[in-house]
Amino acid sequence: MRRRADPATTARLRLDLSYDGTGYHGWAAQPGHPTVEGELERALAQIARVPLRVTVAGRTDSGVHARGQVCHLDVPRSILATLPGRSDRRPEEALVTRLAGVLPRDIVVHAAREVPLDFDARFGALWRRYRYRLSDGPATHDPLRRDVLRHRRPLDVDAMNRASRTLLGEHDFLSFCRPREGATTIRTLRELSWERPGEGRADEGLIVATVIADAFCHHMVRSLVGAMIGVGEGRRDIDWPAGVLAARTRDAATRDGTGSAPICPPQGLTLDHVAYPPDEELAARAAIARARRV
Known part of the structure; x- marks a missing residue:
């Protein structure tokens, strides 16, 4: 106790x-x-x-x-x-x-x-928000930024958004994380979206992923991004990430088969915000989270 x-x-x-x-x-x-x-x-x-x-x-x-x-x-x-x-x-x-x-x-x-x-x-915490930033062309490669992954192939943001929508909601994300013994891999993914900010906006020209969930398993955000990069490059179909989710496996994927999601490098990932309930709801929220994840 x-x-x-x-x-x-x-x-x-x-x-x-x-x-x-x-x-x-x-x-x-x-x-x-x-x-x-x-x-x-x-x-x-x-x-x-x-x-x-x-x-x-x-x-x-x-x-x-x-x-x-x-x-x-x-x-x-x-x-x-x-x-x-x-x-x-x-x-x-x-x-x-x-x-x-x-x-x-x-x-x-x-x-x-x-x-x-x-x-x-x-x-x-009620939810956490991460952002992942990529530069997919020489015009946006900035050697002074250490929070952006330099990616050498152009990415299709629209395709990545379509694929991302299939993962929203409460699921077992075993294929997208490294599980901890005795802990659940069930999470509620609230948002997984991609944009390329236009002229005059913060992160202009970069590709920015916004990822929001109640909580994240180890490597979960980097695996979600890694799976979508394959779609954005055209190497994977739009429905491939949904197949990875359904597989619920830690086995590596084959060239033509479905396995666990690939993990992208860490440097583009930033923990952006953590949200909490009002003071009078703190104890109840913590009790619920402990019961689900410990």
Whole structure:
């Protein structure tokens, strides 16, 4: 049974952060490798002078970026009160300022605020939105952007959209993810859409995928994108991704057969946003998510 913290002595903080994942072996701490979680917990311990553990909304893979990552941590109120020092700042504001001074430049905490103890960055989320960006021609290849996959063949966005619609809804996405033992691979895919933004818009000329689901299995977004790239290149039929979904297999696909989806590289993928319910619904949402996924 989960032990509940005492709100009189413990504050739960929500952190909103972004990072360039290029130099990191993903989010989760790993001995001997630089990770986003490792750097964040090191910085928090340096400021608070005690170990502090974070819980994250989405454990991004090696090389994956984030603009809208969310995590939470529990801080003793006695320590929280010391963060402003002699200033008149709120403790949460002081924490953001002090983190900026000790974190690497490619990790930025934008905001910190106290939330109810029922808030759970992982299990409390209603949905997550990822974006995947590709450049499919020399005119849009930008060597300064590290959040875009350089693709050397032109892609048919309309065909990719038609194929994507067949995967929407609640399904078992075993063929599109690496399953974790004892965990379900059933997810609800709310959106999988593609566009090529026009002149004057953000990401002009690139191909941008928007992927929204209640949650994602390991490698699921990269596998969804990988399957659609085959359609966009004309190597696969429009209905091929639906066949992959129906196969429910981890066996690799043959040239003419159906197997698990191919995985595209990580560098074009960014966690864009995580949505949460109102405070009064946090506990119920977390309980439902734990029951489904753990």
